[in-house]
Amino acid sequence: MTRPLHVRLLRHLALAMLVAWSAFPIALVVASSFKPARDIFVHPPRWLFWPTLENYAGLATRWPDFFHHLANSAIVAAGATLLAVGASALAAYAYSRWRSRALTASAFSMIFIRLIPPIVITLPLFPAVNELALNDTHLVLVLLYATFFVSLGTLVLRAFVDQIPRELDEAAMVDGASPFGVFRRVILPLCAQGMVAVGVFVLVYAWNEFLFAFIFTTTRAKTAPLTLSEMTGAIDGVEWGVLFAATTLQLAPIVAIVVAAQRYLIAGLTAGATKG
Amino acid sequence: MSGWRAGPAQWAMVAPVQALLVGVIFLPSLYVFWLSLNKSSFGVDPTFVGLANYAEILSDPYFWRAFRNTVVVVLVVVHLELLLALGAALLFAGGVPARRTMIAIMLAPYAISEVAAVVMWRFMMDPQVGMVSRALAALGLPTLEWAVEPAHGLLLAGLLSVWLHLPFTFLILYSARLALPGDLYEAARIDGASAWQQCLRITLPLLVPAMLVAMLFRYVFAFRLFSEIWLITQGGPARQTEVMAVYLYLEAFRYNEFGLAAATGWLMVVASLLLAIPYLRQMYKRMFAPEGQA
Numbered sequence: 043m044t045r046p047l048h049v050r051l052l053r054h055l056a057l058a059m060l061v062a063w064s065a066f067p068i069a070l071v072v073a074s075s076f077k078p079a080r081d082i083f084v085h086p087p088r089w090l091f092w093p094t095l096e097n098y099a100g101l102a103t104r105w106p107d108f109f110h111h112l113a114n115s116a117i118v119a120a121g122a123t124l125l126a127v128g129a130s131a132l133a134a135y136a137y138s139r140w141r142s143r144a145l146t147a148s149a150f151s152m153i154f155i156r157l158i159p160p161i162v163i164t165l166p167l168f169p170a171v172n173e174l175a176l177n178d179t180h181l182v183l184v185l186l187y188a189t190f191f192v193s194l195g196t197l198v199l200r201a202f203v204d205q206i207p208r209e210l211d212e213a214a215m216v217d218g219a220s221p222f223g224v225f226r227r228v229i230l231p232l233c234a235q236g237m238v239a240v241g242v243f244v245l246v247y248a249w250n251e252f253l254f255a256f257i258f259t260t261t262r263a264k265t266a267p268l269t270l271s272e273m274t275g276a277i278d279g280v281e282w283g284v285l286f287a288a289t290t291l292q293l294a295p296i297v298a299i300v301v302a303a304q305r306y307l308i309a310g311l312t313a314g315a316t317k318g
Numbered sequence: 319m320s321g322w323r324a325g326p327a328q329w330a331m332v333a334p335v336q337a338l339l340v341g342v343i344f345l346p347s348l349y350v351f352w353l354s355l356n357k358s359s360f361g362v363d364p365t366f367v368g369l370a371n372y373a374e375i376l377s378d379p380y381f382w383r384a385f386r387n388t389v390v391v392v393l394v395v396v397h398l399e400l401l402l403a404l405g406a407a408l409l410f411a412g413g414v415p416a417r418r419t420m421i422a423i424m425l426a427p428y429a430i431s432e433v434a435a436v437v438m439w440r441f442m443m444d445p446q447v448g449m450v451s452r453a454l455a456a457l458g459l460p461t462l463e464w465a466v467e468p469a470h471g472l473l474l475a476g477l478l479s480v481w482l483h484l485p486f487t488f489l490i491l492y493s494a495r496l497a498l499p500g501d502l503y504e505a506a507r508i509d510g511a512s513a514w515q516q517c518l519r520i521t522l523p524l525l526v527p528a529m530l531v532a533m534l535f536r537y538v539f540a541f542r543l544f545s546e547i548w549l550i551t552q553g554g555p556a557r558q559t560e561v562m563a564v565y566l567y568l569e570a571f572r573y574n575e576f577g578l579a580a581a582t583g584w585l586m587v588v589a590s591l592l593l594a595i596p597y598l599r600q601m602y603k604r605m606f607a608p609e610g611q612a
Binding site: 045053056057060061063064065067068070071074083085086087128129130132133135136137138139140141142143144145146148149150151152153154155156157158159160161162163164165166167168170185186188189190192193196220221222225246249250251252253257267268270271274282285286289292293296297299300301304307308311312 | 321322323324325327328329331332334335336338339340342343344346347349350353405406409412414418420421422423424425426427428429430431432433434435436437438439440441442447449452481484485486489490493497513538541542544545549563566567570571576579580583584586587590591594598601602605606
């Protein structure tokens, strides 16, 4: 079916607007991070310019800790991802294959608990974390980030495990495998796609999260978004270039991961949204 | 779908997930309820005051300001987002050039942190140097004075929120649209239905369930709005742009009124659960359905 010319033009216009809406703010900041200071505020913006790394050099001298905080973000995000994906896969296997009213009730409570807003639990956790001397540690963020994604993770992975024929479990069990053996040798390899999807969800959340990092970290475990927010508060019109360099370093790796994992994300979201 | 009878091994398998949820979220929120019935601050032992904290926040004009701001922002953000997402989903379902690249571009804001998004939008909207502001001014339109004008601050936070969350809503609606059976459209074409009629009579009605799910999710999550507001206005000027989460944060960590903050928190929990009732009911029915029907 071919569409009339004006419909085609309108569709292209709409698509161009959507692309501009999504990509323009990102492209602007990334491009500006490579501009010399005098070009940043030129209006209309210059898309052809001689790229420079002076803003990145400025970042390294003005905010040397930022690189340390990027590393903290990586540690916390990796820890939370491993914990959330591992715990969710194990629970998803149990919920997919076994039944009892109590087990179903525990699956339901999982969804219910997930609805509680994160900021509410900072009140009791703040003194508790201090008491346990966990304040400003990677561990506290890993636990928080993993916890807020295990519900979704379990739902999504359950949808994936449901697709694996039960005959495969049974065959392995006849060969003498325990439930944990079946999990390791049959289930894990076959729901790898779902695990990638859930892993990316957690990774994006943990890499970017602001509220918990703001409340529970100060120096040692401080993550990159927190430093970015401090830089945003500190600028007086002159430091924009340095801020853009830091922003670019913070967003580049995670955007690359999301784009690379696009296929898995869509599969995971479909499984989570329609079955969960 | 039937299953094997669960035993101790299965409880061991769900234990890590359940321990995290109960230990990190459930027990602390019960404690918040207890805290909300007490007067409490730093270095002072809590004393039981019954519902006094609730009475106090419910008579605080700043609480109601925060509540109104939250409701307005959530309603505007979620519905604008649904509308844009629906438009984008239908456009993409009708076929676009370089589909994978286009979807990657639509998806990109999902990967951006709230903080980085604030950097981008503050730069574009800066009243002096921002290019969007300059473009608006050049067209003779008013610019966003988000640092001084409360409504503008909320509007900027709302725009940012739509920008950050559109990918999620778009993907839900797009995959729902792709899942619609193609033979329906085949039949409609044979009956001579125009593209417009197909959209109105087939696509939209069949997408309603997915739109409701997306809407509910977004209500619950938009209701938590904190970072966007905090990073743009910190609730100011003069506490005019606070939302519920910002109000709670200030009560707790600036004024050290833990009892009042806890009461606010518990009201937020109740509101979130009320918003999610339709979703919870549907999940409950599906999960506890008799064997063989699930």
